[in-house]
Amino acid sequence: MKKMWSKKWFRVCSIILGVLLLLFVFRNRILHGIGNWLVKSDELVLTEACFVLGGNSYERGLAAVVVHETFPTQQFVATGGNYPYQILCLDTSMFEAELTKHMMVNKGVPYDQIKTLTTA
Numbered sequence: 001m002k003k004m005w006s007k008k009w010f011r012v013c014s015i016i017l018g019v020l021l022l023l024f025v026f027r028n029r030i031l032h033g034i035g036n037w038l039v040k041s042d043e044l045v046l047t048e049a050c051f052v053l054g055g056n057s058y059e060r061g062l063a064a065v066v067v068h069e070t071f072p073t074q075q076f077v078a079t080g081g082n083y084p085y086q087i088l089c090l091d092t093s094m095f096e097a098e099l100t101k102h103m104m105v106n107k108g109v110p111y112d113q114i115k116t117l118t119t120a
Contacts, residue, residue: 044067044070044071046071046073046074047074048075049075049076049077050064050067050074050075050076050077051076051077051079052064052076052077052078052079052100052104053079053080054078054079054080054081054082054096054097054100055080055096057080057084057096057099057100057103058103060100061078061100061103061104061107062103062107064076064078064100064104064109065104065107065108065109068104068108068109068113073113074113075113075114075115076104076109076113076114076115077114077115077116077117078096078097078098078100078101078104078114078115078116078117079096079097079116079117079118080095080096080097080099080100080117080118081095081096081097081118081119081120082095082096083095083096084096084099087099095116095118097116097117097118098116098118100116101114101116
């Protein structure tokens, strides 16, 4: 073993393999730290209107409800001109914006504080 360690290529390969092993073992902690470093959240402030983008009506609507709980007078604009295919199973056609508005109203946001925008 002493004879192998005296060879430069063996030492370099051993060090590289050791570093890769450490990176693999601690990969979750490393990636979690990088993720925390990349994420930046701003504090909520009252604005003229809060836009709720289309895409995931439930989760984005819930985030808007949290904003409403902080600022009860906040006006909202729900966007989204696509028909979610899942809702077509109920024999109805609602735009994403209308679906988001419906969910927000069910969670306590007043109907007249939400406008829908279905076209650009």
